[in-house]
Amino acid sequence: MSKEHTPYVEEVRVIIEQIYKRSTHSYVEHYVDVPSMAENRLALLYLFLMEQGMTKERSMIFCTATGLVQLGLDIHEYVKNDYERTQSDERNRQLTVLAGDFYSARYYALLAEASxxxxxxxxxxxxxxxxxxxxxxxxxxxxxxxxxxxxxWELRNTIDTGLYVAVVQAYAGTDEKRRFWTNLMKETAKVESVIGEWEQLKWQEQVPFGFARFLLQKPGTTISQVMSGIEQKALEMIGLCEQMVRTLHPVETRNMLATMTARYSHRINRLKRVIEEM
Known part of the structure; x- marks a missing residue:
């Protein structure tokens, strides 16, 4: 069985389908940009819950609920504080807020139904x-x-992984498991954040509000130096994630996480090749 076709991969796909099914609303989709799913974090959460001995059905409910809350939080990020005072912009702003609340309400209903x-x-x-x-x-x-x-990074990690870490903290069987999975959640989220900023710097040629903006605060820092710093940070964190993954004992879990970190490396190498060819 290949790394890309383990039962866990199929089950995570089912979870993502369930989240979209429960969150789909034609009116919302027509007026509001729905953010992409935090698929890697959902996969990590599912692996964690299964490792703790939780049933597949219960693990899927937990992951679906967490994904719905994350969608609600992410869509609220699209709410603009400064906007043109037109009827169209006002309506879009109000619908974005309501859409985030709608997704959050769906998680509550799901967990309440499951007691x-x-x-x-x-x-x-x-x-x-x-x-x-x-x-x-x-x-x-x-x-x-x-x-x-x-x-x-403490604030960024809380924003990106707060939901998943909260579940880990509450349901980990031992302190060792709690530390390992919390750190893995945070480090993989850092990798995603940094690679995303690097891609935004290159393709959109604008400085995102994030680690790149933090680096540019230092006097005399150039965009070229920021991109170099972003690359170095991403490679450093991928190495740390790979080192953590090698300590996992369940082979299926280790293989799936190794595939995940390999995708990060692929994104970086692809971006580096494009930059070199330009």
């Missing part, structure tokens, strides 16, 4: 922490006072 009351509490607490981190990072960026690299 997973503790999971509702875990995710609702995580939503509060994610929103607090978003506000801190937004205010720091608005005032051109981004925090230190450590503080930046």
């Amino acid at each position: 997973e009351i503790e999971a509702i509490q875990v995710l609702s607490g995580a939503v509060q922490r994610v929103n607090e981190a978003k506000m801190k990072l937004y205010l720091a960026g608005k005032d051109s006072r981004l925090p230190s690299a450590e503080e930046y």
Whole structure:
């Protein structure tokens, strides 16, 4: 059985289909840009829950609910604070807010139907922490006072992985498992964030609000230096993820995660080749 066709891969695809099925609404899709799914994080969460001995059915419910909440949080990122005071823009802004609330409400209904009351509490607490981190990072960026690299990544990680880490913290069987999966969630999310910024710098030729903006705060820093710093950071974090994956004992889990980190390396190498050819 190849790495790309393990049962886990098929089950994660089913989870993603369930999330889209529960979140699809023609009116929302017509007026609002729906963000892409955090597929890798969902895969990690599913692997974690299965490793803890949770049944496939229950693991799928947890992942579907978490994915719905994440969609709600992500779509709220599209709400503009500054916009033209036209009827069209006002309507789009209101619908974006309502769409995020709609996705979040779907997770609550799903978990309530399954009598997973503790999971509702875990995710609702995580939503509060994610929103607090978003506000801190937004205010720091608005005032051109981004925090230190450590503080930046702490806030960014809370925003990107807060839901998944909350589930890990609540349902890990041992402290060792809790530390390992929390760190793996955070490090893989860092890789995705940094590669995404690098691609945005190259293809859109604009500085995203993120780690690149933090690097540019330093006096005398150029875009070329930022891109080099982004590449170095991405490779460093991929190496760390690969090292962590090698310590996993279940072969299926290790193979699936190894495939995931290989995709990160492929994206970086492809981007480097394009840059070299230009």
